[in-house]
Amino acid sequence: MKVIVFDLDDTLVPEMAYLESAFKEISALANPDDPGVFESMMKCYREKGDVFAMLCEAYPFLEKDDLKRVYRYHFPDFDDYREVKTILEEIRARGYRTGLITDGYSVTQRNKIRALGIEDLFDKIVISEEFGSTKPDLRNFEAFHEFGPGEYFYVSDNVNKDFIAPNQLGWKTICLMDAGRNIHKQDFNKDLVYLPSSKIQRLSELLAQI
Numbered sequence: 001m002k003v004i005v006f007d008l009d010d011t012l013v014p015e016m017a018y019l020e021s022a023f024k025e026i027s028a029l030a031n032p033d034d035p036g037v038f039e040s041m042m043k044c045y046r047e048k049g050d051v052f053a054m055l056c057e058a059y060p061f062l063e064k065d066d067l068k069r070v071y072r073y074h075f076p077d078f079d080d081y082r083e084v085k086t087i088l089e090e091i092r093a094r095g096y097r098t099g100l101i102t103d104g105y106s107v108t109q110r111n112k113i114r115a116l117g118i119e120d121l122f123d124k125i126v127i128s129e130e131f132g133s134t135k136p137d138l139r140n141f142e143a144f145h146e147f148g149p150g151e152y153f154y155v156s157d158n159v160n161k162d163f164i165a166p167n168q169l170g171w172k173t174i175c176l177m178d179a180g181r182n183i184h185k186q187d188f189n190k191d192l193v194y195l196p197s198s199k200i201q202r203l204s205e206l207l208a209q210i
Contacts, residue, residue: 003147004091004210005166007156008102008109011176012084012203013116015183019045021076026067030059072108078115087203088121096210099144101154103128103135123147136164141171153210155203156196158184163196174209175199 009015020042027037037055044051052067091098100122102109106129113119126143128134144152152171156162163173175196178186188195200206 001097001148001150002094002210003097003099003144003150003152004206005099005101005141005144005152005154005171007154007158007162008100008112009104010157010178010182010184011155012100012118013078013081013112014181016181017078017081018076018112021078022071022074023051024077025074026055026070029067029070030055030062072105073111075111076115078112081116084203085117085121087207088118090207091210092121097123097147097150099124099126101126101135101140106130136161138165138168141165141169155206157182157186159186159188159190159194159196160184164193167193167195167197173197174206176203177201 006012009018023041023045024038027035027041030037040058041051041055044054052064055067056062056064088098098121100113102125104127106127109127109129110119113125119125124144124146126140128140131140131143133139141154152166152169153174154163154166154171155174155176157176157178159175163175166173173196175186175198177199179201198209200209
C-alpha cells in the first residue's frame with residue numbers, strides 16, 4: 001500500500017494566489033471601480049508595509065478587524081490551479097491512499113480545499129486548528145498510520161519545518177521547488193533531518209516518483 005500525503009499552501013496551491021484573491025475582494029470593498037486599489041495593496045505588501053492600515057487611512061469607513069475577517073473567511077478564486085485535481089485523481093486511480101496536512105485556520109484552509117475542488121479526493125485531512133497541534137509535531141503525521149503498514153510519502157515545500165517529522169517516521173519526503181512565488185523561501189543549507197529525500201520542479205513530476 002502507498003500513502004501519499006500533501007501539504008497545502010505553496011504545494012497544492014500558491015499561498016500568494018490566496019493573498020491576491022483576498023486582496024481583490026477587499027479592494028472591491030474599498031472602491032470597486034478603481035483597479036489601482038489592488039495594485040496599491042500589492043505594492044504595500046511587497047514593501048512589507050501594513051496593507052490594512054494603509055487602506056483604512058485612505059478609506060476611513062473601513063475597519064481593520066473587518067478586513068482581517070474578509071481575508072480569513074473569503075472563498076478564493078483558484079481557477080488557474082485545476083491541474084491539482086487532475087493529478088490527485090490520477091493518484092487515486094492508481095489505488096493509493098491520499099491525505100493532507102496543513103497548518104492554519106480551519107475555515108481558511110477548508111475554503112482553499114473546496115475552491116480547488118479536491119475535498120473528496122483525500123482519505124484523511126489534518127488541519128492544525130482542528131487537530132490541536134502544528135507541524136512539525138509527530139502526531140500530525142502519525143495520525144495517518146491508521147491506514148496500516150505501507151510506503152508513506154509527504155509532498156511539501158517548507159524546508160524549515162515540513163520534512164522533520166516524516167523523515168523521523170521513515171517516510172519518503174518530496175520537496176516541490178519554489179517557482180518564485182513562495183511565502184517561505186527555501187534554504188537547503190540545513191542538517192539532514194530538515195531535508196527532503198528528493199525534489200521536483202512541478203507537481204506533475206510526482207507521478208513518476210511514486
